[in-house]
Amino acid sequence: MSQAQAGDATIIDGKGFAADLRSGVAQQVQALKDQHGITPGLAVVLVGENPASQVYVRSKAKKTVEVGMESFHHHLDANTSEHELLDLVQQLNDDERVHGILVQLPLPDHIDEDKVIHTIDPQKDVDGFHLMNVGRLATGDLDNAMVPCTPLGCLMLLKDQLGDLSGKKAVVAGRSNIVGKPMAHLLLANNCTTEIVHSRTRDIAAECRDADILVVAVGKTRMVRGDWIKPGATVIDVGINRLDPEPGEEKGKLVGDVAFDEAKQVAGAITPVPGGVGPMTIAVLLANTVTATCRQHNVAEPARS
Numbered sequence: 001m002s003q004a005q006a007g008d009a010t011i012i013d014g015k016g017f018a019a020d021l022r023s024g025v026a027q028q029v030q031a032l033k034d035q036h037g038i039t040p041g042l043a044v045v046l047v048g049e050n051p052a053s054q055v056y057v058r059s060k061a062k063k064t065v066e067v068g069m070e071s072f073h074h075h076l077d078a079n080t081s082e083h084e085l086l087d088l089v090q091q092l093n094d095d096e097r098v099h100g101i102l103v104q105l106p107l108p109d110h111i112d113e114d115k116v117i118h119t120i121d122p123q124k125d126v127d128g129f130h131l132m133n134v135g136r137l138a139t140g141d142l143d144n145a146m147v148p149c150t151p152l153g154c155l156m157l158l159k160d161q162l163g164d165l166s167g168k169k170a171v172v173a174g175r176s177n178i179v180g181k182p183m184a185h186l187l188l189a190n191n192c193t194t195e196i197v198h199s200r201t202r203d204i205a206a207e208c209r210d211a212d213i214l215v216v217a218v219g220k221t222r223m224v225r226g227d228w229i230k231p232g233a234t235v236i237d238v239g240i241n242r243l244d245p246e247p248g249e250e251k252g253k254l255v256g257d258v259a260f261d262e263a264k265q266v267a268g269a270i271t272p273v274p275g276g277v278g279p280m281t282i283a284v285l286l287a288n289t290v291t292a293t294c295r296q297h298n299v300a301e302p303a304r305s
């Protein structure tokens, strides 16, 4: 879906695409209720008082209810023990009203994140972080994997923009387990010639300049410059960085990992920040919850991407 033109690039409307995806999800939820008497349920667990985390979690809960799902919210205080959190996850695993479980990351230092993630029932792991789901994605078993929300959202935007991705040169900047690596696996599964670049890559700009598809998830403000981009390339900016407030501003503005004003002069299409990948993450979380519900009840699941 392409909207306003700015510079030369099409600005990819992630916010609008996400709204459309959520209305599709709302219809799927209604069908599950009408035809099967099932209401999908999503549990979100937040530990501690990180203000940014609280904003995301509130937004998730609101949108969960908007698409007709049941939302279970658990806010635990910052010094909750690992044992208490593991008990809660186990209780959610056993609760048949709950089809999806998301434990908001990062967790406080005294809690082992891997231990928590690996306690989640893989079928309810709507983040796709459990090793069972990581392995399924890495082996191309997409029919059974739960796929991480941010990379799946990026893939949906890319397919909408470009159609078939076969044979395209894709470069993923960043090698995190939550974005870079699963993104590379998804692009590979979609027949891209796929490369991951990172902080130790010898000439990162030159590698990026070769890409038809450039997905950037490095967590560094405006790291990718206009001259890193091949003319006409499709650029997906996963970064969300808050600048220091300008005089008179209350909060600093949000910017990506790509220098947007430069990049839009060169790229064929590019996602903005905000309004690009961020809203897709939450919409895909809801879509994954429907997928998880269908699998748990042996109901045919909607096609994704």
Ligand SMILES: Nc1nc(=O)c2c([nH]1)NC[C@@H]1CN(c3ccc(C(=O)N[C@@H](CCC(=O)O)C(=O)O)cc3)C=[N+]21
Residues within 6 Å of the ligand: 055, 056, 102, 103, 104, 105, 106, 127, 149, 240, 254, 273, 274, 275, 276, 277, 278, 279, 280, 281, 282
């Ligand atoms: N287990 C887990 N799963 C997550 O998926 C997860 C997490 N933990 N911890 C925190 C990060 C961050 N995250 C975002 C979701 C939506 C926006 C989003 O909607 N961003 C808006 C802007 C929001 C604003 O104005 O602050 C946008 O880019 O347009 C951003 C970031 C999910 N995360």
Ligand SMILES: [Mg+2]
Residues within 6 Å of the ligand: 174, 175, 176, 198, 199, 218
């Ligand atoms: Mg890196």
